[in-house]
Amino acid sequence: MKNVLIIEDDKLISSLVRFRLNKEGYNVTTVDDGLTGFSAIEQGIHDLIITDVMMPHKDGIEILNYSKKINPKIPVIVLSSLGEEEGTVIKAFELGAADFIPKPFNPNELSVRVKRLMRD
Template structure:
């Protein structure tokens, strides 16, 4: 159970950013699914059943904020990392956290920082699931 491959749904419309994320995360052994806009991202949630969603804020058709909101209302167990250049506009970042985002990385980002943040979310999730199993079996 420990070595199951983690699935990440990346919702990003910038092709170069997608390539960078694919390079960094696939090298770490994660399985990636890419969605080019908010609507496609929401549609892929059901079919992919990801362990993590990484989304931009500014997306075609549905914004990253709408995506976060949808994920947290329908798939509350799935963590969300926002990767965006909206860092200067604190209101947007706060709104993302208020909607349930688990972490925020501003573009441009350090690849190692992203790897560490993704790993930290998976470690935290694994610890929580272990704690829940222990509590249930007690």
């Protein structure tokens, strides 16, 4: 079973994504801030990371950067609210993000993107 780490401070989004991915057969861990996300990444048991950009303590760009230092092979999907700077998208891809999904997003689309990354 593949392990997915979700780092998202919005409990509704986190629950929605967890429910959807559990239904797809993934083992999902959720944390609600960047600092706890760092600790979860250090445990090194995840096959995919999904992170929000704006969060308490550490933001999604810091999460992405840290994740790539710990294990550059783990794909990271970055979620971001519409209206956040275009520069954030560019920065995320420069740091090695596997995908970028603007909020609000369609759970079916997220599921397809996760499947694609887990196959590679």
